[in-house]
Amino acid sequence: MSEGHGPGLQHGKPPADWPHIAGVDTAVYVIPTDSPEADGTLAWNETTVVLATARAGGQQGTGWSYAAAAAASVVDDVLADVVVGRSACDVPGAAEAMAHAVRNIGRGGVAATAISAVDIALWDLKARLLGEPLTALLGLRRRDVLIYGSGGFTSYDEQQTRQQLGQWVEEDQIPRVKIKIGEDWGGNQRRDLARVALARQVIGPDTELYVDANGAYGTGQAVRVADEMAGYGVTWFEEPVSSENLAGLAAVRRQVLPDVAAGEYSWSLADSARLIDAGAVDCLQLDATRCGGITGFLRGAALAAGQSMEISAHCAPNLHAHAGAATPNLRHVEYFHDHQRIEQLLFDGTLDPLGGVLSPDPSQPGLGLELRITDAEKYRRL
Numbered sequence: 001m002s003e004g005h006g007p008g009l010q011h012g013k014p015p016a017d018w019p020h021i022a023g024v025d026t027a028v029y030v031i032p033t034d035s036p037e038a039d040g041t042l043a044w045n046e047t048t049v050v051l052a053t054a055r056a057g058g059q060q061g062t063g064w065s066y067a068a069a070a071a072a073s074v075v076d077d078v079l080a081d082v083v084v085g086r087s088a089c090d091v092p093g094a095a096e097a098m099a100h101a102v103r104n105i106g107r108g109g110v111a112a113t114a115i116s117a118v119d120i121a122l123w124d125l126k127a128r129l130l131g132e133p134l135t136a137l138l139g140l141r142r143r144d145v146l147i148y149g150s151g152g153f154t155s156y157d158e159q160q161t162r163q164q165l166g167q168w169v170e171e172d173q174i175p176r177v178k179i180k181i182g183e184d185w186g187g188n189q190r191r192d193l194a195r196v197a198l199a200r201q202v203i204g205p206d207t208e209l210y211v212d213a214n215g216a217y218g219t220g221q222a223v224r225v226a227d228e229m230a231g232y233g234v235t236w237f238e239e240p241v242s243s244e245n246l247a248g249l250a251a252v253r254r255q256v257l258p259d260v261a262a263g264e265y266s267w268s269l270a271d272s273a274r275l276i277d278a279g280a281v282d283c284l285q286l287d288a289t290r291c292g293g294i295t296g297f298l299r300g301a302a303l304a305a306g307q308s309m310e311i312s313a314h315c316a317p318n319l320h321a322h323a324g325a326a327t328p329n330l331r332h333v334e335y336f337h338d339h340q341r342i343e344q345l346l347f348d349g350t351l352d353p354l355g356g357v358l359s360p361d362p363s364q365p366g367l368g369l370e371l372r373i374t375d376a377e378k379y380r381r382l
Contacts, residue, residue: 018089019057019129024080024118026072027051028382031342038155040182040216047338048381049346050075051371052117054125056088061125061366065289066315066339067113072382074114078102083118088129091122095295099268108267112290119293120319124366134367135360138298138326144357145324147317148210151337152179154191158198164337165202174356176208176332178236181225182216189221193228200232210236211258217241219248226256234258238285249280259283263300264314266291272300276307283331287314288323297323305329318343318350321358322367333358343369346376 029049036045050071051064065071082097098118102111127134149168152161161179168174179199181192200209211234217225222240237258241248243265253260263285266272272291275281284304288297297313297320304311310331313320317335324330335353344350347369351358361368 018087021084021086021088021094021122021125022055024075024083024121025053025055026075026117026382027053027376027380028069028072029346029376029379030069030381031345031379033338034341035160036155037153037338038183039153039180039212040214041185042214043155047342049342050113050117052114052121054083054088054118054121056125057129059125059128061121061123061128062369062371063117063120063122063124063293064316064319065113065117065120067117067289068110069382070110071114071117074102074105074111075118078105078111079114079118083122088122088126091119091126092295094122095119095292099292108271112267112292116289116291116293116296119295120288120367123294127366131365133360133362133364134294134322135325135362138294138323141326141328142330143325143362144359145321145330146176146332147174147335147353147356147358148176148178148208148332149174149337149353150178150210150212150315150334152177152195152199154180154183154195161195161198162202165199168335168353169203169207172353172356174335174353175206176210176356177203178210178212178238178334180214181211182213184216186213186216186218186221189225192225196229196232196234205233208236209234210238212238213240215239215242215245219245219251222248222252223255226252226258230257236261236283238262239264243275243280246274246278246280249275250278253280253282261285261312263287263311264290266300268292269296269299269303272303276304276309281309284309284311285314286311287316288319289316290314294323298327301327301329315339316343317353317358318347318369319367321351322360325360345379346371348372
């Protein structure tokens with residue numbers, strides 16, 4: 001048993017002596033936004049969280065994805081049978097079994113989010129069985145992970161934008177922020193540029209400014225927008241065109257000064273490989289709630305490292321802080337307004353962004369999060 005943590009297995013025990021996974025359960029929560037939210041290509045007023053709980057040896061691990069409720073059915077109907085009964089030690093083996101199980105329903109989209117939620121739960125479970133923080137199990141590379149404040153929705157008026165950006169910079173002391181542009185599929189370019197100017201005015205000259213078009217622009221338009229933003233010191237241009245348009249992304253990347261980023265819709269290692277091979281990104285985004293959980297995240301990060309490329313973790317900050325702390329080529333984690341708010345509503349143990357970093361607690365096992373069941377129940381749908 002390791003010192004300083006709860007009951008755990010002795011290190012060095014062979015996998016045969018580990019408990020087998022006794023069950024995988026799901027729950028679906030729908031949380032309204034605190035105000036209408038929109039980006040360049042989508043608008044929403046609520047967010048669905050699919051939670052997976054894996055049980056073994058008197059412990060349970062928690063994982064989740066920001067996904068459609070249908071992901072819970074994939075877990076219940078397709079994935080649970082190939083996970084239950086396996087050694088709780090063998091998380092990569094479970095990941096492969098889940099990937100094989102969804103062959104005939106498709107690996108991407110809903111199935112990928114379902115796999116991701118279960119994989120995260122299994123890693124959390126394994127760390128808790130050892131009585132160790134997940135960062136120790138994965139291999140701690142850094143104690144603090146850099147973050148950037150992310151929001152600045154196109155649906156916000158000037159007052160909301162000022163308030164949010166001002167809080168990140170002045171109160172939380174986060175030296176990097178991102179706003180959404182590409183309003184109405186790139187149809188309101190003038191307002192996009194006005195909002196970039198407003199953001200720079202609010203955050204001052206020393207804070208890094210990022211923008212995210214969510215694939216709203218055409219290739220030539222994205223290059224023209226980047227040129228017009230040059231005077232505002234934008235250093236990160238996320239999804240200037242659709243991430244499915246590899247040639248377009250690569251063309252934009254060759255012609256603009258900001259780093260071009262994409263990858264939040266990589267459902268598998270193959271998707272990440274295509275972005276890298278096309279020369280489409282300066283920094284690869286990975287989302288553990290979509291790309292196959294922590295297993296997929298670490299594999300994607302290794303793939304990028306092989307090309308001397310950094311990665312950035314997309315959303316889910318209280319999850320990615322742990323995976324990011326074990327990733328040598330991590331640039332930063334997205335401290336996304338919608339997700340950090342939801343994680344604070346649902347869990348005890350969420351992390352403080354003060355100073356522009358998240359620091360996983362080394363005294364807490366697993367992800368260090370505990371679901372507040374009573375609070376969560378009012379949002380539960382399934």
